[in-house]
Amino acid sequence: MAEYDAIVIGAGIVGLSTAYYMKKLCPDHRIIVIDKMNAAGQGNTAKSAAMFRCFFYSTTNLRLVDTSVEFFKHVQEERGVDLKIRWTGYLWLFSEESYNQIKGVLDTMSRLGLQYRLYDEKELADRLGLRTRVTHDEEAKLMNLVDVYKGIFIPKAGSLDVDSLVKFYEAEFMKLGGEISYGTEVKSFVVEPRLPLGIPNEPYFWQESRVAGVITNKGAVKAKKTVVCVGAWASKLLDPIGIETHVKPIKRQIFCVKAKSEFLSKLLWTKGFNREGCMPFLILPKPKVYIKPALEEESFWLCYGDEFPRAYKLEEEPQPEENFYKYGIYQIVVKYLPQFRGATYSSAFAGLYAVNTIDRQPLIFEENDLIFAGGTSGSGIMKTDAIGRIVAALYAEKQYATLYGGKEFKIEELGLKKRKIEPEKFVI
Numbered sequence: 001m002a003e004y005d006a007i008v009i010g011a012g013i014v015g016l017s018t019a020y021y022m023k024k025l026c027p028d029h030r031i032i033v034i035d036k037m038n039a040a041g042q043g044n045t046a047k048s049a050a051m052f053r054c055f056f057y058s059t060t061n062l063r064l065v066d067t068s069v070e071f072f073k074h075v076q077e078e079r080g081v082d083l084k085i086r087w088t089g090y091l092w093l094f095s096e097e098s099y100n101q102i103k104g105v106l107d108t109m110s111r112l113g114l115q116y117r118l119y120d121e122k123e124l125a126d127r128l129g130l131r132t133r134v135t136h137d138e139e140a141k142l143m144n145l146v147d148v149y150k151g152i153f154i155p156k157a158g159s160l161d162v163d164s165l166v167k168f169y170e171a172e173f174m175k176l177g178g179e180i181s182y183g184t185e186v187k188s189f190v191v192e193p194r195l196p197l198g199i200p201n202e203p204y205f206w207q208e209s210r211v212a213g214v215i216t217n218k219g220a221v222k223a224k225k226t227v228v229c230v231g232a233w234a235s236k237l238l239d240p241i242g243i244e245t246h247v248k249p250i251k252r253q254i255f256c257v258k259a260k261s262e263f264l265s266k267l268l269w270t271k272g273f274n275r276e277g278c279m280p281f282l283i284l285p286k287p288k289v290y291i292k293p294a295l296e297e298e299s300f301w302l303c304y305g306d307e308f309p310r311a312y313k314l315e316e317e318p319q320p321e322e323n324f325y326k327y328g329i330y331q332i333v334v335k336y337l338p339q340f341r342g343a344t345y346s347s348a349f350a351g352l353y354a355v356n357t358i359d360r361q362p363l364i365f366e367e368n369d370l371i372f373a374g375g376t377s378g379s380g381i382m383k384t385d386a387i388g389r390i391v392a393a394l395y396a397e398k399q400y401a402t403l404y405g406g407k408e409f410k411i412e413e414l415g416l417k418k419r420k421i422e423p424e425k426f427v428i
Contacts, residue, residue: 017388047351
């Protein structure tokens with residue numbers, strides 16, 4: 001039976017970032033990553049919109065995201081690894097009511113040094129061909145749409161190529177001597193008493209027990225520590241051994257619309273907002289449908305993160321729903337952006353968010369020699385470097401993790417027992 005210092009379950013972006021920093025902190029440790037897929041980042045990592053923004057009210061969010069994005073920038077600009085970072089910026093549209101509600105928060109963020117630009121409705125209409133007044137439309141009223149009053153443009157924001165980032169962490173981990181086993185599915189955990197007595201069917205409830213490894217489709221693998229980074233599959237894997245992750249899966253769908261028409265092409269390549277010479281990542285006011293400029297394929301990605309009555313449900317192969325676009329996203333988008341009139345999607349895909357139902361922030365904790373990292377709630381890509389460093393520091397039995405740029409982060413703040421999360425007041 002193979003034995004390791006640590007097993008990392010999950011070769012998505014969080015698992016590989018974690019494994020890399022674990023190996024970097026503990027170079028002499030034998031560490032293996034296992035994943036049921038046949039390559040890295042083939043689960044929900046591959047289905048991410050891969051957007052990021054360094055603009056948060058919560059200091060927790062800001063530390064996790066800003067240090068991660070600065071590291072991505074370092075990797076691309078100083079280490080020469082092309083992550084295809086596009087500084088498109090975010091353009092967030094607000095009604096008059098919602099802008100007035102958020103104005104005090106924006107003032108606070110501005111005093112903290114976070115940069116943004118305000119656009120009024122006339123500028124937005126002129127630049128984007130945006131219909132800012134929609135409430136005179138009876139259909140718009142039925143859909144509870146609102147007029148656009150202001151746009152908030154966030155410059156330190158954009159997208160990256162998640163496959164390139166996954167391959168970077170995978171390669172760096174392997175260079176340090178890490179091992180990876182793809183096509184390896186965890187069936188159950190090996191649970192043993194810390195002090196074996198040799199009696200049948202131990203451990204019993206009166207024995208102090210620990211997770212000592214995993215049983216896979218390729219046999220058993222033992223380890224001193226088992227690190228679980230499986231995203232939406234957290235509860236399915238950990239419920240059978242009584243470890244509560246507070247993580248539930250929920251489906252998210254992305255529909256790709258090609259910029260075939262002259263009007264859509266002009267919208268995609270709207271000048272004057274960013275260095276890319278394109279439309280920013282656009283968030284409509286209500287419902288908050290978002291539109292990503294996918295420049296390499298000259299298309300738009302359209303998505304909406306619906307909640308009630310969307311089921312929390314684990315699907316191995318979630319499928320996009322045609323009517324979600326046809327009678328949902330399309331109907332909203334076309335009211336604000338008539339350029340999309342008659343636009344059908346050329347492709348679509350669906351994935352799962354791993355939602356932390358406590359506060360939608362990452363959870364990182366250790367229980368009985370099992371370390372859990374998950375609950376990224378849709379922001380795993382933009383926080384992944386910080387998460388990997390924090391999990392690695394926990395593995396190395398440190399109290400603080402050093403994030404990129406030398407910033408310290410107290411590990412227990414993302415745990416369960418002494419959790420300390422500053423609430424986010426600027427939420428998509």
